[in-house]
Amino acid sequence: MKITLILASLGALAASAIFLEAQEQIGGTIIGSKQKSKIAVIDFRGVGDAQKLMATFNTTLWDELNGSGVLDMVGKTFYPLEVPQQPQDFKPPTTAAPLLRGGQPRIEKHGPWLTDWSGPPTNANYLAFGYTAVQDGRLLLRGFLFNVGQPDVNSADLIHKLYFGPLDDDGAKKVAREFAADILQQFGVKSLSGTKIYFVSDRTGNKEIWSMDYDGSNQKPMTSYKTISKQPAVSLDGKMFAFQTLVKSGWQIMVHSADSGRKLPFYNFATSTIETPEFTPDGKHMLFAGTVDGWLQICMTDLNGGNLTRLSHVHASEVSPKVNPKTGRDVLFISGRSGIEQMWHMSIDGADVEMVTNGEGYVANPAWNPNGQFIAFAWTRGFEPGAYNIFIMELATRKTNQLTSNSGKNENPWWAPDGVHLVFQSTHGRSTQIYTMLADGKHQQQLTTQGNNTQPVWANGIN
Amino acid sequence: MRNLSRTLGTAVFAAALMISAAGCGKKKVATTTPPPPTAAPSGPTEPAPAAPLAVRINSFTGEPASIERGQAATLRWSVGNSTDISIDQGLGAVAANGSRQVFPSQTTTYTLTAKGGNQDTRSVTIEVSSSVPPPPVRTTGARISGAEMLGREAQDVYFDYDKNDIRADSRDTLTRDADLIKRILAGDPGFTIVVEGHCDERGSEEYNLALGDRRALAVKEFLVQLGVPDDRLKTISFGKERPICTDQNEACYQRNRRGHLAPAQ
Structure with a gap:
């Protein structure tokens, strides 16, 4: 028993060493801090x-x-x-x-x-x-x-x-x-002024979609369905947002205009669960997970829900498709194909499937850096195995940084349009709030305080 | 009146003293000693019993006190120290203790009279309603009773961590649930049931919604195999959205990893 423990801690130490080594290499690359x-x-x-x-x-x-x-x-x-x-x-x-x-x-x-x-x-x-x-x-x-x-x-x-x-x-x-x-x-920094963070808040008693400015000011509700509305996604031009909502017949995806707040047409195919909507970068298609043959599978439709195509064909749950904003072709998603949920990659036609994470722990919430080279995600490994923490990865090298630790449960990272900041949710005790930080994990700032606030998505401002 | 309130006051005080003595025996010592209770004043003395045996009706009842026309009510009585006892309304002389069934066609008051050295009378009234209103029309009666039956009798089934297999201990539960659903459907063939899949708080929201979906579908499939019609069962996953408890231990996690049956909205 003791030996197992010692071996386990040695393993953890080795893992920490790998993270530390990687920490040096990516944090600065993203922020560009050669000589400040x-x-x-x-x-x-x-x-x-x-x-x-x-x-x-x-x-x-x-x-x-x-x-x-x-x-x-x-x-x-x-x-x-x-x-x-x-x-x-x-x-x-x-x-x-x-x-x-x-x-x-x-x-x-x-x-x-x-x-x-x-x-x-x-x-x-x-x-x-x-x-x-x-x-x-x-x-x-x-x-x-x-x-x-x-x-x-x-x-x-x-x-x-x-x-x-x-x-x-x-x-x-x-x-x-x-x-x-x-x-x-x-100094070559893209201003975040005018960008919006969409998120889910239960401060009115129901989970609704809210938006706020990049620094937490100007918080206001974007929906009022008075059931459960969550999992916001915003089109790259900032003009539309989609989310999942509970209606009488079950879960549905809805699409709204960010400008007028009005509902846009979206046809949900009849099935038990539909979730995790995502716009393609060209704003012409929607990706999401929907139950087909008893499993949640990655699906794609036109913007209005027509022309349903199934991208995955496996006996495993697959959720959270995220399309590379630069290539428009590479899709990251979460799949249970290997047993426990890991991050996988495929091209938008369903080909070139490979596992991106190393098969350990539970992986959730993939998010692309606007440059299409770095990703962020939540993972139960690293310095604090068991708790979800925020990680970033350089996709080409698979080098990984752990950005949060010893601060409760940290999930749902999302990159700011400047590619340097991240927004995420952090749970301490019973309360979950939204924070921003730099890509090296520094300068954490709490943006919300009322109720519980989750699933932030950082969107470009509408031009 | 003043005496009574004083007596009551004293009794309450004494009771309070006893409670505090019992409750704080070891823990506390009263800092100020309360004064002792004052002696209770003696109550009024019982009157001496009367020497001759007076005629006295001990009881006279009519049960039930209200009937529908054609139904019977029973009069019962008990009289002391009299041999001359009668009831009006044509019942005539009766014994000291007895009962009699009556069939009044309208509301009737019966008076019992007992005579001797003195006279005692007592009356009871039996109310008779000529027509009873019909019960309310059962517009949604079957629907409501189906939902009620489901709420009262259907049992949740539980799942292992990260699994959607129907466990051995859930098979009996689902067999009973299937029988229940068939009974409900026999009374209301249009009744629809929602099978809910729930998860514990571990794992991501998105993946738990997928897992809850699998659990709801597994329960539905099992019920269909037991003969419940497929089209009477809908499924929904709540993932970890609606926990029964929020403690972070296995006992609570297990309660949340469940399949639940609810009437469709």
């Missing part, structure tokens, strides 16, 4: 009534930049005492004659200068600064981004822009996010 730029972000101040909103503004700006994972935030304790609020505040130092004959020429300071920020102890590459004020009853932000490594103000100037928002906390968040998005764009 160091940025200093001053505490912005506001004129008059605008000052009351500055706590919200400063927190939002810092979190947005920090959460991107592409910048190294310089701690505020390292900042110079003289802080610029506009470009005019920068005063180049002048040199004066040395006090003693033959001595070094003296440098006379006249105000803040770029080298205050680029030199020690701050050692920043970039500086975000500015201020806010009230104009015509609106909140006005003057936002600047300087490359403090440059020799003068003109060449340092990267962003020099005005932002407007309502004179309240939401307005402060809005201008902070817009400014952050402009800064991040300088």
Whole structure:
């Protein structure tokens, strides 16, 4: 018995070592963190009534930049005492004659200068600064981004822009996010502003489909069927969402317009269970799992449910088909063909079937990175065998990272449109809430608090 | 009145003392000693019994007190210290103790009179209803009774972890369930039953919905083999959506891994 235990723990150690090794290799690849730029972000101040909103503004700006994972935030304790609020505040130092004959020429300071920020102890590459004020009853932000490594103000100037928002906390968040998005764009980061997270919430007493902004704001119900509605999926263009709902005759898939909220036609073929809807990237077909000959099988139809094709023909339960957004041909799905549920791959015509995971533990919720090369999924292996945790995998090499551990049950990962962030659900005790994090598992942020919130899907905004 | 309330008050107090003494014997010692109960005042004395034997009707009843026309009711009586006893309504003289069946055609009051040194009378009334209203029409009677029968008598069957095989212990249960369904269908051939498949909380929601689907289909197939018509059975999987209990132990998991029969909506 003891020997078995020792062997088991040795096995677990070996497994952990493999994960650790892989951890180094993928996390950075996805985030692209070779050498992160160091940025200093001053505490912005506001004129008059605008000052009351500055706590919200400063927190939002810092979190947005920090959460991107592409910048190294310089701690505020390292900042110079003289802080610029506009470009005019920068005063180049002048040199004066040395006090003693033959001595070094003296440098006379006249105000803040770029080298205050680029030199020690701050050692920043970039500086975000500015201020806010009230104009015509609106909140006005003057936002600047300087490359403090440059020799003068003109060449340092990267962003020099005005932002407007309502004179309240939401307005402060809005201008902070817009400014952050402009800064991040300088570093090649795709803004998540305008993207939506669809999810399931039971806060009204029934499970309904809800949506919210990428940072958890603006949470609102998208359905009101008052039964059980879950498993949301969104078309790549963000214009339609599908979900599974319980009606009198059983489970059905429904498709709604994201814009109007109206129900679109979808014909459900008569069977006992239909679940896990998925749009093809071209928005012309639906994939789902439906009971055929006594087993849930992967099926494909037209967008309206017509022209049913069965993609799998096995005596095993198969669910959760997910189509590669880049190729439109590769399908990941969960199958019990090998005994316990694992992640499998097939092409959209049902050919080229192979197991992607290694046959151990239980696998669920495959999700494609927008680049079609990385995937995320939930698995009961890794550092904490038995509990579901979030993993990512580079499909070509099968290298795997574990992103969550020792934090309850973590499921339903989904990639953000920027390909760098993930959203997922985490269960601690009896409550399940939605969190975001970076692809290296860092910067976890809780987005929901009311009721239980599950099955998040990160969708592109409607253009 | 004042005496009575004092007596009651004292009794309640005494009872409370006894309860607290019994309940807290070891645990607590009262910090303040309550005053002792006051002595109960003596009650009124019983009156002395009367010396001569008075005529007295001990009882006079009519059962049942209400009948339909044509049905019988029974009068019973018991009289002490009298030999001159009679009942009106034509029944005449009767013995000291006795009974008599009566068939009143309308509501009738019977009066018993006993005479001796004194006279005692007592009356009973038998109500007679001429016409009884018919029972309500059974519009959905069979449907409701089928659902009720199913709810009362059908038993759940249980499954092993991650399995949908009908276990040996479920075969007898399903045989009884099949007989029940056939009885229900005999009374209401249009009755439809939903076979529900349920799972424990382990595993993903999506895969559990598939497993619950397999379990519901397995139960349906077994019932069909026992002669239940295929078209009277629908299936639905709830996966882990509707657990009976939410504890995280095998006893609870087992209760949730079940097949359940419910009337179709």
